[in-house]
Amino acid sequence: xxxxxxxxxxxxxxxxxxxxxxxxxxxxxxxxxxxxxxxxxxxxxxxxxxxxxxxxxxxxxxxxxxxxxxxxxxxxxxxxxxxxxxxxxxxxxxxxxxxxxxxxxxxxxxxxxxxxxxxxxxxxxxxxxxxxxxxxxx
Amino acid sequence: xxxxxxxxxxxxxxxxxxxxxxxxxxxxxxxxxxxxxxxxxxxxxxxxxxxxxxxxxxxxxxxxxxxxxxxxxxxxxxxxxxxxxxxxxxxxxxxxxxxxxxxxxxxxxxxxxxxxxxxxxxxxxxxxxx
Numbered sequence: 001x002x003x004x005x006x007x008x009x010x011x012x013x014x015x016x017x018x019x020x021x022x023x024x025x026x027x028x029x030x031x032x033x034x035x036x037x038x039x040x041x042x043x044x045x046x047x048x049x050x051x052x053x054x055x056x057x058x059x060x061x062x063x064x065x066x067x068x069x070x071x072x073x074x075x076x077x078x079x080x081x082x083x084x085x086x087x088x089x090x091x092x093x094x095x096x097x098x099x100x101x102x103x104x105x106x107x108x109x110x111x112x113x114x115x116x117x118x119x120x121x122x123x124x125x126x127x128x129x130x131x132x133x134x135x136x137x138x
Numbered sequence: 139x140x141x142x143x144x145x146x147x148x149x150x151x152x153x154x155x156x157x158x159x160x161x162x163x164x165x166x167x168x169x170x171x172x173x174x175x176x177x178x179x180x181x182x183x184x185x186x187x188x189x190x191x192x193x194x195x196x197x198x199x200x201x202x203x204x205x206x207x208x209x210x211x212x213x214x215x216x217x218x219x220x221x222x223x224x225x226x227x228x229x230x231x232x233x234x235x236x237x238x239x240x241x242x243x244x245x246x247x248x249x250x251x252x253x254x255x256x257x258x259x260x261x262x263x264x265x266x267x268x
Contacts (some may be wrong), residue, residue, distance in 0.1 A: 003187065004232050006267035010182075011174070011181070012171055012173065012174045012175075013172065013173050013175060013180075013181035013184055014183075015184075016172045016173070037146055037148070038146050038150040039150070039237060040145070040147060041145055041146075041147055041159045042143070042144065042145050042208060043210065043266070046161070047145075047190070048211045049147060049151075049183065049184075049187020049188070050147065050183075050185070050187070050212065051212065052183055052186035052187060052190065052216075053181065053182075053183025053184070055188065056182050073177070074177070076177070076182075076218065076221070077182045077216060077218050078217070079215065079216065079217050079218070080182065080185070080215070080216045080218070081187060081212065081213070081215040081216075082213065082214050082215075083212070083213045084210065084212055084213065084214075087210070095211075097177065120235065
């Protein structure tokens with residue numbers, strides 16, 4: 001059963017697309033997104049912008065987990081790289097991301113997106129940062 | 139609202155093509171409340187989507203050959219230079235930097251209404267066969 005969207009209602013763009021959080025834990029997350037006609041590009045495939053959003057959001061979640069939900073902070077993305085491996089038509093899309101490294105303020109995450117048949121359609125990498133975080137000791 | 143390009147996702151986001159030709163494209167997007175992230179600014183996914191659409195439009199209008207050239211994005215890297223505003227208009231300007239008969243490289247810059255650069259993107263695209 002999908003969790004309700006755990007981020008503030010202010011995150012309207014993920015609500016618009018309909019992104020759901022299926023599994024969220026320390027350093028990892030799996031998101032799911034039902035495919036709609038409005039997502040199509042001219043080739044009638046899911047637009048790359050939808051997939052990039054999914055990867056961006058998953059990489060954010062992967063690094064944002066804390067045991068105490070009151071301590072959770074939301075990172076911002078500094079750089080996002082997406083490789084579009086195959087066209088996606090059939091949903092739901094599933095995006096799994098994991099934190100690969102980094103520190104308290106800046107971290108890196110990898111993500112992969114599969115279509116409704118379990119076929120790999122995209123991979124991504126992001127560098128993210130908690131803004132307003134206390135500076136680490138030098 | 140429709141983009142006139144018949145692309146559902148452009149219409150969904152409200153992306154307009156201001157000009158395209160000679161390997162360049164200029165697109166515009168009015169930020170709506172539904173486009174915002176948890177900080178109240180335009181979501182990075184929206185900005186990445188705008189860049190993806192813009193690089194595709196720039197590559198679709200061939201500098202030499204007449205007619206539209208359908209293409210797909212192979213890879214896109216976006217640097218979110220500064221936070222995007224939560225309202226107003228975003229402008230994306232994309233330009234083909236090079237490439238060959240099958241693949242091309244396109245850069246894109248996204249500016250806010252005050253002219254501040256909020257994101258830059260670089261993409262590798264492949265022209266559709268046939």
